[in-house]
Amino acid sequence: MRIGMPHMGNLYIPFKALFQRLNIDFVIPPVNNQHTLSLGVRYSPEGMCIPFKLTMGNLIEAAELGADTLLMPAGSGICRLGYYAKTQEHILHDLGYAAEIVCLGVSSQRKLFGLLKMIKRLSNNAPWAKIISAFRFGLAKLNAMDRIERVVQKVRPVEQVKGTANRLFAQAIKAIDQADDYGTLKRVQRDCLDQLNQATSNGNTQPLIVGITGEFYVLLEPFSNLDVEKELGKLGVEVRRTTFISEWTKFSLFLNPLGMNEKDRIHKAALPYLKRDIGGDGWESVGEKVLHAKEYDGLIHLAPFTCMPEIVAQNIMPSTKEDIPVLTILCDEQLGKPGMLTRLEAFVDLLKHRRRAKVKT
Amino acid sequence: MIKVGIPRALLYYQYYPMWKTFFEELGAEVVVSPPTTQAILSSGSSRVVAETCLPVKVFCGHVLALAGECDYLFIPAIRSVKSNIYNCSKFLGLPDMTKAVTPESPPILDTDIDINKGKRELYQAIYKLGRRFTWNPLKVRRAAIAAWQAHLKYMQLMSDQGLNPPQAIERISNTTEVEPKTPPDNPTPPQATIALIGHPYLLYDEHINHRLIHRLEKAHYKVLTPEMLTTEELESATVRLVGGAYWTYEEEVVGAGGRYLESGADGVIGLMAFGCGPDSLMMDIVYRRAARLGTTPFMRLTLEEHTAEAGVVTRLEAFLDMIQRRKRRQAEVCV
Numbered sequence: 001m002r003i004g005m006p007h008m009g010n011l012y013i014p015f016k017a018l019f020q021r022l023n024i025d026f027v028i029p030p031v032n033n034q035h036t037l038s039l040g041v042r043y044s045p046e047g048m049c050i051p052f053k054l055t056m057g058n059l060i061e062a063a064e065l066g067a068d069t070l071l072m073p074a075g076s077g078i079c080r081l082g083y084y085a086k087t088q089e090h091i092l093h094d095l096g097y098a099a100e101i102v103c104l105g106v107s108s109q110r111k112l113f114g115l116l117k118m119i120k121r122l123s124n125n126a127p128w129a130k131i132i133s134a135f136r137f138g139l140a141k142l143n144a145m146d147r148i149e150r151v152v153q154k155v156r157p158v159e160q161v162k163g164t165a166n167r168l169f170a171q172a173i174k175a176i177d178q179a180d181d182y183g184t185l186k187r188v189q190r191d192c193l194d195q196l197n198q199a200t201s202n203g204n205t206q207p208l209i210v211g212i213t214g215e216f217y218v219l220l221e222p223f224s225n226l227d228v229e230k231e232l233g234k235l236g237v238e239v240r241r242t243t244f245i246s247e248w249t250k251f252s253l254f255l256n257p258l259g260m261n262e263k264d265r266i267h268k269a270a271l272p273y274l275k276r277d278i279g280g281d282g283w284e285s286v287g288e289k290v291l292h293a294k295e296y297d298g299l300i301h302l303a304p305f306t307c308m309p310e311i312v313a314q315n316i317m318p319s320t321k322e323d324i325p326v327l328t329i330l331c332d333e334q335l336g337k338p339g340m341l342t343r344l345e346a347f348v349d350l351l352k353h354r355r356r357a358k359v360k361t
Numbered sequence: 362m363i364k365v366g367i368p369r370a371l372l373y374y375q376y377y378p379m380w381k382t383f384f385e386e387l388g389a390e391v392v393v394s395p396p397t398t399q400a401i402l403s404s405g406s407s408r409v410v411a412e413t414c415l416p417v418k419v420f421c422g423h424v425l426a427l428a429g430e431c432d433y434l435f436i437p438a439i440r441s442v443k444s445n446i447y448n449c450s451k452f453l454g455l456p457d458m459t460k461a462v463t464p465e466s467p468p469i470l471d472t473d474i475d476i477n478k479g480k481r482e483l484y485q486a487i488y489k490l491g492r493r494f495t496w497n498p499l500k501v502r503r504a505a506i507a508a509w510q511a512h513l514k515y516m517q518l519m520s521d522q523g524l525n526p527p528q529a530i531e532r533i534s535n536t537t538e539v540e541p542k543t544p545p546d547n548p549t550p551p552q553a554t555i556a557l558i559g560h561p562y563l564l565y566d567e568h569i570n571h572r573l574i575h576r577l578e579k580a581h582y583k584v585l586t587p588e589m590l591t592t593e594e595l596e597s598a599t600v601r602l603v604g605g606a607y608w609t610y611e612e613e614v615v616g617a618g619g620r621y622l623e624s625g626a627d628g629v630i631g632l633m634a635f636g637c638g639p640d641s642l643m644m645d646i647v648y649r650r651a652a653r654l655g656t657t658p659f660m661r662l663t664l665e666e667h668t669a670e671a672g673v674v675t676r677l678e679a680f681l682d683m684i685q686r687r688k689r690r691q692a693e694v695c696v
Binding site: 048086087090275276308309312315328 | 409414438440449460603608638644645646
């Protein structure tokens, strides 16, 4: 049995660590690139969103590398995502790959136990102690990466030498991927954070703060949003994002079953404008605008083209009392870098004007 | 008398008789917006972002048409009507979205319908809705039961007599019981049978589909629609194709498509709206099924605001020509 799974940001690193420790044969398809996208676009239904098309491309490439068991998230009550696995399996079979898709339940009640049970099945009944220790190590890598990324977002606009933060981040990701015990992992994390601190200029600059919200996948997969965070960093903007995979795992796997929900605050903020969950991340998008209107200078709303929940959110957002400029960027295979950059520059200019006007008054 | 407005769009075609009975039993007057026109569509699409799907744009137009004509608008948020099967986000957020994009609309009655939360929640939702009209819980109960009866009668009328929703609604609305309509004696028998699959709000909105049914009937084709199949037929076909539904209104696409591809039709036309989330997957499943079976021709027609009449007509003619040719060739082989 050889396992493959689609990409989403650096998610492959914790999974690789997990599977390596359990001696499971795991192939990583090439990171998202133009070829992946073309493959996905060619074999996906035309009206599908970019997450479907890119994961489709990943799955084909994984099957090409000999993967016969593919992992895909699925579940009910969560936009089209719940249907992806079924359709993608059809498409793979039509293409002549005999791969089986195993669904990772992301909406079921007992996520943690379901996930662990699935890993047990994949690992040919490894002992629980081994599974849990491997799982913990995977999580540690995930947390380390996200901790560094948060700092990188802050350093990008204020670094002394342009590009340092991105370079350090890439180095850290590589080192984390190679680390094979907790000690190394800790050292890598500490070193990287130190270097990032040193790279920061000491001047008292106050960069513009732009929140970034929207659909989970396009937020977390830089290839699908054309590296919008890096581009904003180049424009001297500090990016704030609440969506991180480590946050998701922390709450969905461990705290939600205990009755804690990090999203309650966001949902409450959205209530006057959107009273109910509409699947996907639509409710959160509206809530983040309301919640952070005072804190941020602007908000970038990322959504895949034809995404159902985000269209509803996009329609509701302009009507909120809390006033903050929002730039919606729809991601699909037609999104071009120059077009996006022009829009980002115009948006950042607008935010600068607003801030200047605010300072004057 | 309190006037309750119901937009003639989206779920109107599925539930109008039920809703009408409910509100009338509670002593309210029901106002329906006029059939879709270009003006309604334009006014609706001027309010929402461009990516919004055609049916929702039409819906907003109907809401605007009702503004000032009624005291309340009835826009339920139908989350699920079967356990563990959920609806498209646009239906879930419909009341909130309408409120956001059409501030001039009358107050919205936004009942949450979610069968997954259990019967108690459902009854409470209905009672809360009824409370706007009467203090008497028994009266609400009576109205709800009458509404459910009306719905069952409506469904039966369609599957028994082969009526489509607009015809059935007309039949129900006419207080004088008209004779069951015998099809006009066509001197020529139908050339072939064409099944139309898709959501009722696309199939029966003559403005947005450019009078597709009318065109087919005028050219002497017998038209079949999803409502003419029984619930069991639809469900069993859905199970055969996808092993259980995922979306609330999946049967009318996947179920009907699967069934008509197997038997009963010479050709199947799938109508979908551009940018429709559920249909982008469901029509694809029907399309893959058609390709695998290779017995019944299948055509997808995607509708949006810019769909030109001439384009629809050309594709329709080409499809029908192909079906004619196939029929002729089959007849020759048989001889």
